[in-house]
Amino acid sequence: MKSLYKNLFSSLLKLRMTENEIAKKYSEQEMRCPVHLSIGQEAAAVGVCSNLELQDQVYSTHRCHSHYLAKGGDLRSMISELYGKRSGCCGGRGGSMHLMDPSVGMMLSLPIVASIIPIAVGAALSLKLKKKKNVISVFFGDAAVEEGVFHESANFASLNKLPIVFVCENNKYSCFTKINERQPSEDITRLAKCHNISNLRMNGNNLINVYEKSKMIIQQIKKKPEPFFLQLDTYRHVEHCGPNSDDNLNYRGKSELNNWLKDDPLENFIKFLKGENEYDQKIVNEINDKIMIEINSAFKFAKNDKFPNPASIKKFVYA
Amino acid sequence: MKSLYKNLFSSLLKLRMTENEIAKKYSEQEMRCPVHLSIGQEAAAVGVCSNLELQDQVYSTHRCHSHYLAKGGDLRSMISELYGKRSGCCGGRGGSMHLMDPSVGMMLSLPIVASIIPIAVGAALSLKLKKKKNVISVFFGDAAVEEGVFHESANFASLNKLPIVFVCENNKYSCFTKINERQPSEDITRLAKCHNISNLRMNGNNLINVYEKSKMIIQQIKKKPEPFFLQLDTYRHVEHCGPNSDDNLNYRGKSELNNWLKDDPLENFIKFLKGENEYDQKIVNEINDKIMIEINSAFKFAKNDKFPNPASIKKFVYA
Amino acid sequence: MPKIKRLLSSSEAILEASDQMMKRDNKLILIGEGINDPKGIFGTTSNLFKIYGKDRVIESPISENGITGVSIGLSINGFKVLLIHQRVEFALLSLEQIINNAAKSFYVSNGKHNVPIVIRMVIGRGWGQGPAHSQSLETVFSSTPGLKVIIPSTPYDAKGMLISSIFDPNPVLILEHRWFHFVKGDVPKRIYKTNLKKPNVILKGNDITVVASSYNINEVIFCSKILKNFGISIEIIDLRVLRPLDTEVIFKSVKKTGRLIVFEIGNKIYGVGGEIISMILEKDFNIFKSSPSRIGLPDSPTPSSRALAEKYYPNSSDILKEISKQLNVNVEVQEKIINLLLDKIPENEIDVPNPEFKGPF
Amino acid sequence: MPKIKRLLSSSEAILEASDQMMKRDNKLILIGEGINDPKGIFGTTSNLFKIYGKDRVIESPISENGITGVSIGLSINGFKVLLIHQRVEFALLSLEQIINNAAKSFYVSNGKHNVPIVIRMVIGRGWGQGPAHSQSLETVFSSTPGLKVIIPSTPYDAKGMLISSIFDPNPVLILEHRWFHFVKGDVPKRIYKTNLKKPNVILKGNDITVVASSYNINEVIFCSKILKNFGISIEIIDLRVLRPLDTEVIFKSVKKTGRLIVFEIGNKIYGVGGEIISMILEKDFNIFKSSPSRIGLPDSPTPSSRALAEKYYPNSSDILKEISKQLNVNVEVQEKIINLLLDKIPENEIDVPNPEFKGPF
Ligand SMILES: Cc1ncc(C[n+]2csc(CCOP(=O)(O)OP(=O)(O)O)c2C)c(N)n1
Ligand SMILES: Cc1ncc(C[n+]2csc(CCOP(=O)(O)OP(=O)(O)O)c2C)c(N)n1
Ligand SMILES: [Mg+2]
Ligand SMILES: [Mg+2]
DSSP, rough: OOOOHHHHHHHHHHHHHHHHHHHHHHHOOOSOOOOOOTTHHHHHHHHTTTTOOSSSSEOOOOSSSSHHHHHHHHHHHHHHHHTTTSSSSSTTTTTTGGGOOOTTTEEOOOTTTTHHHHHHHHHHHHHHTTTTTOOOEEETHHHHHSHHHHHHHHHHHHTTTOEEEEEEEOOOOOOOOOGGGGGSOOOOOOOHHTTTTEEEEESOOHHHHHHHHHHHHHHHHHSSOEEEEEEOOOOSSSSSSSOOOGGGGGSOHHHHHHHHHHSSSHHHHHHHHTTTOOOOOOHHHHHHHHHHHHHHHHHHHHHHHHHOOOOGGGGSSSO | HHHHHHHHHHHHHHHHHHHHHHOOOOOOOSSSSOOOOOOOOOOHHHHTTTTTTTTTTTOOOSOOOHHHHTOOOOOOHHHHHHHTTTTTTTTTGGGGGGGGGGGEEEEESSSSSTHHHHHHHHHHHHHHHTTOOOOOEEEEEEGGGGSHHHHHHHHHHHHTTTTTTEEEEOEEETTEGGGGGTTTTTTTTTHHTHHHHHHHHEEEEOOHHHHHHHHHHHHHHHHHOEEEEEEEOOOOSSSSSSSSSSGGGOOOOOHHHHHHSSSHHHHHHHHHHHHHOOOOOOHHHHHOOOOOHHHHHHHHHHHSSOOOOOOGTTTSSSO | OOOOOEEEEEEHHHHHHHHHHHHHHHTTTETTTTSSSHHHHHHTTTTHHHHHTTTTTTEOOSSSHHHHHHHHHHHHHHHHHHEEEGGGGGGGGHIIIIIIIIIIIHHHHHTTTOEEEEEEEEEOTTTTTTTTOOOOOOOHHHHHHOEEEEEOOOOHHHHHHHHHHOOOOOOEEEEEEGGGGGGGGOOOOOOOOOOSSSSSSEEEOEEEEEEEOEEEEEHHHHHHHHHHTTTEEEEEEEEOESSSSOOOHHHHHHHOOOOEEEEEEEETTHHHHHHHHHHHHHHTTTTSOHHHEEEESSOOOOOHHHHHHHSSOOOHHHHHHHHHHHOOHHHHHHHHHHHHHHHHOOOTTTTTTTTOOOOOO | OOOOEEHHHHHHHHHHHHHHHHHOOTTTTETTTTTTSTTHHHSSSSTHHHHHOTTTTTESOOOHHHHHHHHHHTTTTTTTTEESSSSSGGGGGGGHHHIIITHHHHHHHTTTTOOOOEEEEEEEEEETOOTTSOOOOOHHHSSTOOEEEEEOSSSHHHHHHHHHHHHHHOOEEEEEEGGGGEEEEESSSSSSOOOOOOEEEEEESEEEEEEEETTHHHHHHHHHHHHHHHTTOOOEEEEOOEESSHHHHHHHHHHHHOEEEEEEEEEEESSHHHHHHHHHHHHHHHSSSSEEEEEEEHHHOOOOSSSHHHHOOOOOHHHHHHHHHHHHHOHHHHHHHHHHHHHHHHHHTTTTSSSOOOOOO
16 A cells, blocks of 8 residues: 555544544533534545645634544544543633644634634635745635635635635535535536635545646645635535434435435545555554544543533633 | 616716715815715616616625616715714715615615625525525625635535525725736636535626626526526726726826726727617706716705704614 | 313423414514524424414525515515524624614604514523523613514413514514423413513512513522421512513512512523612612522623533522521521422423423523 | 923834834834835825835725735734724725634634734714714724724824834734824834733823723813813723723723723724723722713714714813713812813814815824
């Protein structure tokens, strides 16, 4: 197994296994905060973030687990945060929708739809002002482009030729509401074009393709700073918020559902590896075991971690 | 002189003469509110509004004198409003940036950039819900499309196929700042296209053209409700706010300035009439005299009008 | 309140009111993000679009500022609009429309355009929602003339005040505490109005006046029961209307008791309490027998972790402490009170309103 | 304040502070709509882009929400940002960014991301600006923990407090009254800081404490001169800092005088006064000798017409009335005071700050 493939696979599997574990343990009611899982959408995070250097930054939304992990965020701090514990990446103050690990460039996640986008553009402006050859990636969903601030941000980034990739994970839904009830077209790149921003729409569940394309995009930006808009069509396997399936509610059409659930980034990647004759069950097992150990240890750590000191409530209100 | 031409000419001249009179009297410091004159941009208002019926509505911005008059707003109430008097169209409460005369469908003007746009879209939605065959026109400047709410409104109008014409008067400037310092392109129709809204860009200083095109657009909408975006390139002859020229400040290039000042809607229309052999000096003189009388009477009325009763401050806070 | 037994939760009461008003007035339009989805804004809009159609029950793009403007446009053109936000924070994106246009159009137009729009906004609490999903922002809204701002506390008012809001010709903002949705109470079936004018005395008492609102009322009622055992009688006032703020009812009560506690849903500092106390003081400088107190959230954002949330939200023991202080209750009795409280307090996690409720929200 | 004679207007002082800080710290970025235009935000940013370049003095599209987010992004990445709005109302479009992100990032991140952003916002008054260009909105901003909110009153503070704000690691919002721009006073040339912590006693007195801010201070000083003739000595406190609100200075003053008037820039109801009075009362229940008063804008939007504006804005005669009331000044003397006032009042239109100023703007 080529080391690139191994890395991509490890990263992908880690996301999947971590979120599966969260889903499994959520009903214990010890992770007492909303969780928005990325199961089914992981190829976007892994494909893009695998091309980022430490100094490249990532910004995300309520659905930030995958970006946090793909950018190399610390697993223990993440799980502790979900448990509301002291060693959480926000000291238990933020919960699952605010994941960040600035030490690895995972800068900020925000739960208000689109609120992160201008902040990421500001980060890109900081790169330009510092004359750094890095790039910013900001992840958001298909609903975020309905907020005016997306356009204000895109206009600003275009006007100032800022080094930023806007990554729109189009999972077709805002909670239960389908994109065609919210926008006149599912081709979101039209909203990049109008700001003269280069763009690409592609299936986001094919990891190797996402990886290759974003590699080119990011290299290009580093050579010649300019924003890029990448629409990745994908699908969420479980409910909008929470660990379960909610397809008993029938808000997603049967055939759509079946087609997309089949188009699973993990299975796709395994198929790809097999096709390339790069799939090695032994290595896969090793990777699996290693991740399982890491996950178990993170959950154990989080459960044993102390709660934050209540007296700390008044800390960090002002710097 | 054909009656259409006579009407268009009268309307155009009335706008020009009214604003010239405001400019002339402004230094007396009796109109104590900001004024944003449309001198040089009047063909947009006249061209579009001349196609509107009484039940069609107009919404506007801080630069609303022309739309108010072109839609048939009462001149006395307008001038009284500028003088802060009791018979002002807002009873002196709004000043020049809030002109309205709902009795003729001039519904609302608002001074916060782009703030009027979603309200106009709501009005268009009301037409759809009432199944009325009317149309809404909302006027705004080239800066308004930089506000996110423009996009939120355009998306909503497109999605719901609402009968509205977005009229963007592109005078190239937001106060002193040129459009190319604010947007990546001066072709604003790109921002309509991205929301799948039909659109047209044209010179806005040629009244007959604006009239003909908007006639088609409005007829089309009345037949089949759908938004339309009309970009009218034009130019402001005087300063952004106030009665004077500020071109001593050199923020607009000399050749740009000269070219555009030459492209004057009133002169253009006179030239057009002459070319069509429709110019009749006698009729023009009559029109001129009639308007002058109307204007003089309006100013006289406004000056003699009483100030609002100070006790009325607390009136109309709640309905 | 009439003596009937028709138990509904507040969210059921809201749904019923919306349904009845939609039926009654075909110029009433509902709009919001998620209003037509299977969860129907915590059950408050469920299935309405099936009855009244998607033209009148409008599922909206995620564009809060835009749809607020759209609602204002509808409402100056003969419609009434009920706009709904799942969290009050989403309305922050639309404050320009609310503060400049909804609040002022009637005034600026010299009485030509009134804006009959109702905006329901849910205040989050519990289940670790964190700082951007659990604010109440009541003074942000209440400080603007031209708006009405209400915060109902009972299912009865949930229905009655929503109906009154829809009948009202002004822009009315309704703050709905998430936990208030679960509160159950008597709700008549008919269409009825509850006034949007003033607070409501919900328990008569002589020793001290406690003003509270929304979910907090429950904490105060709980305290009143404990204090009864010690011969202390508190008068509880449900604030209900934050703007226009009419303190006459509170004034009368304090005139009797001489003592006042304001228990805030939001922050203590720059909260509603300061305004109430100042208004009362202006009317009668000698009214207070002891220093009036304000209980509210501490001066920090809302932390997510339940360990922090527990100390963040003031509760019945904070109320009892303030009451004891103002009434000069001796230390021994104070201890007894606290012990009784600890006995009675439900074995509940701090971040959920009652045992029926299981996250996520 | 040091005794030097270097007269600058507040807007000149702001320009000087910005210039000096830009020179001192190349990580300081200015951004705003119109900051590079010939009017340079009422002269407060004039020509700075010529010195520091358009990379550091950024002319912005008309996108308030966007550029506020951009500024936050810059500021968590090693920059300091001074963001400027020509009217405070334009900031309403960016309240989500300000209230959720600027105010809370330091807290949520457990101290990792502080947000050193300064937002200057101009409060309009006069020349018929009308309801959407003349609000002050100070409680809208001041009610959020994590923000600092200041409102300078003198050119000295205009410079010193702006410099302190730029040095401050927190988000600081500066409210600048349009008429305060014209006020002239002593301003040292050097870079100096004025604390962002507390109010400032600007005139010692014994009979009553008057708290005011920004342009209103001038009205109060005017009153103090008149009252001197009648042996009445007022202590004037310049409020300056609305959040975090430290009332210690006011408390000490009231401890001495026993009397308090709060003269608001904004609305009386849900204004700053209620908070101040409640805080003082909490510290000492017996502190007031007479009922403290609040003077502020009436509960309505701002009308454009000068005939209405004249009655809308409270002025020196309102202050004199309240003082007379609290001090029980007898009717005869009251009449004399008012007559002296009418004598001295400048022959000025109500809608302009001083005769030098000619509209429009
Ligand atoms: C401004 C704002 N409006 C509404 C919400 C409620 N909300 C939370 S997540 C979400 C769905 C967003 O959909 P999308 O952007 O497609 O992301 P996805 O959840 O599909 O990943 C919504 C509407 C919010 N958080 N912020
Ligand atoms: C939200 C907002 N930001 C800024 C302003 C200040 N302002 C008033 S008019 C104007 C220029 C707008 O330019 P444009 O939309 O092109 O209209 P024009 O004045 O050229 O007709 C600006 C920036 C405002 N009124 N509202
Ligand atoms: Mg989505
Ligand atoms: Mg323009």
